[in-house]
Amino acid sequence: MSESTFSVESGLTSSHTMRMVSRMKTTLNISDTTMSQLRQEAARQGRTMSELVEAALRMLLTKPKTEGTLPPLPEFHSGGARVNVANREALYDVMER
Secondary structure: OOEEEEEEEEOOOOOOOOOOOOOEEEEEEEEHHHHHHHHHHHHHHOOOHHHHHHHHHHHHHHOOOOOOOOOOOOOOOOOOOOOOOOOHHHHHHHHHO
16 A cells, blocks of 8 residues: 655644744655545645644544443333243243243
């Protein structure tokens, strides 16, 4: 699989003159397929590839951790119990049939 090299410049500009903005240039190895999709999406949205990559990373890093949380189990309506399991005689009668 071939990879494209993509340089990301992160940081937000600010109109406030007293605030310093730090930017970091980083090289990432991204597959050609993903890079092509990134280019297309950036063009579609009218944004830069750096903006999209930074937004995606922010979402990944700020989403709440849901590890260990399982979805609720499905519920089924079976039509009700055929026998009261607390009644041992009735339970044995049903099991023997």
